[in-house]
Amino acid sequence: MGEDRVEWIIFVILGTWLILSALGTVFVKSPIHVILFFLSTLLAMAAIFLALGAELLAGIQLIIYAVAIVVFYVLVITTIPWEKIKRFGGIYKSELMIASPILFILFLLMSYMVVKGKFAQPVGFVKDNVKDLGEELFTSYLFPFEVASIILLVAMIGAILLGRKEE
Amino acid sequence: MDIIKAYIILSIALFLIGFLGVIVRKNLITILVSTELMLNGINLAFVAADKALGRVDGQIFAFFVLTVAAAEVAVGLGLVISIFRLKGFEASHEISQLRD
The missing domain is CATH 1.20.5 (Single alpha-helices involved in coiled-coils or other helix-helix interfaces)
Known part of the structure; x- marks a missing residue:
């Protein structure tokens, strides 16, 4: 029972970290801050992979995503003039008003399906x-x-x- | 509730947050970052199902998702740069034509 509780504590900490940084990625205005929040999301993902026992995938997540892809994004942002990027930093308000309730209902439906469903038996x-x-x-x-x-x-x-x- | 189900619900949440980002962001680069969030959510679902089943096949699929993500970033950022160079803007609502 004690090990189970430790797993849940790890899940709550890492999940909160992941969801907060993903929301930051979507809603923060400046593109550079978006990249930094995205990097935080990737680190949380690597930690979750470690918690799930996928060590190789956690390492590759760090090497490919957190180094190669993020550096690529930063290089591309530096090639584009900064004032043009700042003009289009924000989000569309009316689309947000329409999309967020629909996506929330979708999330509830999919979670209901997962909670009520049964898993296959372990095979190995x-x-x-x-x-x-x-x-x-x-x-x-x-x-x-x-x-x-x-x-x-x-x-x-x-x-x-x-x-x-x-x- | 099983902890694997909690991880799969977390992956659904991450996928939908990325989808919301694709819908609402103005900047083309941040739209690409949101698609990366969606791919990460899928990877999390693969790895969680792997943990439940005791196999490694899902991690191999996550591998291939990572490869495709790297290819998608290279081509997508090339497209963003060339759109910017040809037309001089990068807000998604201004790109309404494929031709010049």
């Missing part, structure tokens, strides 16, 4: 997360893994083509 037991994940990734999922490299290559070429200056 993960001894070593990193080892099991690597074995599964390089045997059952070898072809999707190679396709992922093609996706990254195509995205890189597309980004170079889109981002270059017109002559």
Whole structure:
């Protein structure tokens, strides 16, 4: 019972952190502050992954999201003139008025479905997360893994083509 | 209530907050950040289901979601930069035409 209570305490702390920083990401005015709140969300996500026992995914979350993607956003913001960004910092008020009750009702419906539903029975037991994940990734999922490299290559070429200056 | 259900409800909340961000934000870059929030919510649901089932397949799918997220950021920010360079604005309500 004691371990269960510790899990719930961890869930409440990390969940509060996650939801608060996600709300900050959506509602804060300045784009730089948005990026900082987004970074806080990613750190909370990595902590939740650790709490759920997905150590490799937590590390990759830190390396790819919190370093690569966030730095990419910051670099792009620095290339765009600052006063143009500040002109469009805010949110649409009327859309917020319409969308937030609808999304709240949607949240209640989906949560009701999750709370009332039943899970499938556990089918296995993960001894070593990193080892099991690597074995599964390089045997059952070898072809999707190679396709992922093609996706990254195509995205890189597309980004170079889109981002270059017109002559 | 099972703690896995609580984590899945948290992931639904994160997904819907990201969706709200896509709807209400004005700036194109912050719209992209909100789509990243949605992808993170999906990852959380995958990992929580994995914990319930005792398998690692969901984490592999979360992996691929991460790969697609990186590709999406590269292409999306390239599009934002080229829209800005061609037209000189980046509020979502001003982009009403695909052609020049």
